[in-house]
Amino acid sequence: MEETVGRGLEDVVVAESDICFIDGHEGRLLYRGYNVDDLAREATYEEVAYLLWHGHLPKSAELKAFTEAIGKEAFLPPDVLAFLAGVPAGATPMEVLRTAVSMLSLSDPTSEHVGDQTDRTKALRLLAKTPSIVAAFDRLRNHQKPVMPRPDFGLAKNFLYMLHGEPPVDEDAHILDVCLILHADHEFNASTFAARVTAGTLSDMYSAITSAIGTLKGPLHGGANEQVMRMLLEIGAEDKVESWIKDALANKKKISGFGHRVYRTEDPRARHLRAFSEEIGTRRGDLKYFRMTQKVEQTVFAEKGIYLNVDLYSGSVYYQMGIAIDLFTPIFAIARTAGWTTHVMEQLAHNRLIRPRAQYVGPERELWVPIEKR
Ligand code: CMC
Numbered sequence: 001m002e003e004t005v006g007r008g009l010e011d012v013v014v015a016e017s018d019i020c021f022i023d024g025h026e027g028r029l030l031y032r033g034y035n036v037d038d039l040a041r042e043a044t045y046e047e048v049a050y051l052l053w054h055g056h057l058p059k060s061a062e063l064k065a066f067t068e069a070i071g072k073e074a075f076l077p078p079d080v081l082a083f084l085a086g087v088p089a090g091a092t093p094m095e096v097l098r099t100a101v102s103m104l105s106l107s108d109p110t111s112e113h114v115g116d117q118t119d120r121t122k123a124l125r126l127l128a129k130t131p132s133i134v135a136a137f138d139r140l141r142n143h144q145k146p147v148m149p150r151p152d153f154g155l156a157k158n159f160l161y162m163l164h165g166e167p168p169v170d171e172d173a174h175i176l177d178v179c180l181i182l183h184a185d186h187e188f189n190a191s192t193f194a195a196r197v198t199a200g201t202l203s204d205m206y207s208a209i210t211s212a213i214g215t216l217k218g219p220l221h222g223g224a225n226e227q228v229m230r231m232l233l234e235i236g237a238e239d240k241v242e243s244w245i246k247d248a249l250a251n252k253k254k255i256s257g258f259g260h261r262v263y264r265t266e267d268p269r270a271r272h273l274r275a276f277s278e279e280i281g282t283r284r285g286d287l288k289y290f291r292m293t294q295k296v297e298q299t300v301f302a303e304k305g306i307y308l309n310v311d312l313y314s315g316s317v318y319y320q321m322g323i324a325i326d327l328f329t330p331i332f333a334i335a336r337t338a339g340w341t342t343h344v345m346e347q348l349a350h351n352r353l354i355r356p357r358a359q360y361v362g363p364e365r366e367l368w369v370p371i372e373k374r
Helices: 036-042 045-054 060-072 078-085 093-107 118-141 155-164 170-182 190-200 205-216 224-235 238-250 268-284 288-304 311-320 325-349
Strands: 020-023 028-031
Touching: 028 036, 028 045, 028 268, 036 045, 036 170, 036 268, 045 060, 045 118, 045 155, 045 170, 045 325, 060 118, 078 093, 078 118, 093 118, 093 205, 093 325, 118 155, 118 205, 118 325, 155 170, 155 325, 170 268, 170 311, 170 325, 190 205, 190 325, 205 325, 224 238, 224 288, 224 311, 224 325, 238 288, 268 288, 268 311, 288 311, 311 325
Parallel strands: none
Antiparallel strands: 020 028
């Protein structure tokens, strides 16, 4: 065996894929060949999910049927609703989402079918039901009744409706829709890779997405958007940003919302989120969080030359929409369900077990010592 160690699998190519392309030097992101900037400007999240799954953009009738199918699937099975109502106090939404998504397999008689047309149906179920899980849990923990989904709303608008109990203003629904597009896929990131590893054993779609959610949860991955907002609240004011950041960096702390394994320039998704943070702040007549985030961005770049990533401005975008901080990563999961499920289907279409090796550095000649002599 060749004795090289690629720590964190940096720059290791593990498969061919025609789903997503990242140019880390130019800061370009493509889904199925379409630039994410164009998709953010022109498409809806449903259109992007369709594109990811089918490899081509839907015609109007296809998009209408697809959007309706998502709307019809948004209702939750009784066992999942009962679980959400009985979750112990203090459970985090990502733990709850991970568990509830795993539970969805129990009410699917085809859950153990792998690599056939039922995978598409499962992908649709997952895409449609994750927003309902997150919204229902948030209402139940706040002693409110879950709001039934409105099949006539798009996914983003429906999520905000189920969360807040009233239809959102069009601007917020649009911004969330674009946020979902921007987070829909990102090549072989850690959670997608986890999903593919699980799928590669010929386990089922629900197991693969459960693995992915558990992986996304970490603060080095999707959990960073929550950490950014907690940091802004801790700093408290724009004029305190510079000294707070300098102090944190002097203490070797990593600043959430910065750095990336692939991008060596600005993350193309960040541009849209920066503009949204400013837009919502302007609309609400308070640019405090936008300005603070901007100052954080400037200070980290001046001090370390490190670029922001997708998580920096998404924090203040969701916060200003009145969304609880611990729902930020679940929103990332809702969006990424489109990408995860696409990758599971691609993995199964060309499957080979994913099983790397370790370079063994432990002892080789230990002699057995009976228990009474240790
Ligand atoms: N703050 C301060 N220094 C940083 C940061 C940061 N956010 N990110 C990287 N660095 C420094 C790091 O200390 C190291 O410096 P040195 O070589 O002097 O030790 C150098 O940059 C390389 O960093 P690394 O940690 O070896 O890079 P990595 O590719 O292993 O990690 C990362 C990538 C995203 C985990 C890391 O940049 C990080 O921890 N960022 C903060 C968490 C975050 O924002 N995560 C979201 C990632 S993007 C979206 C997503 O996946 O969810």
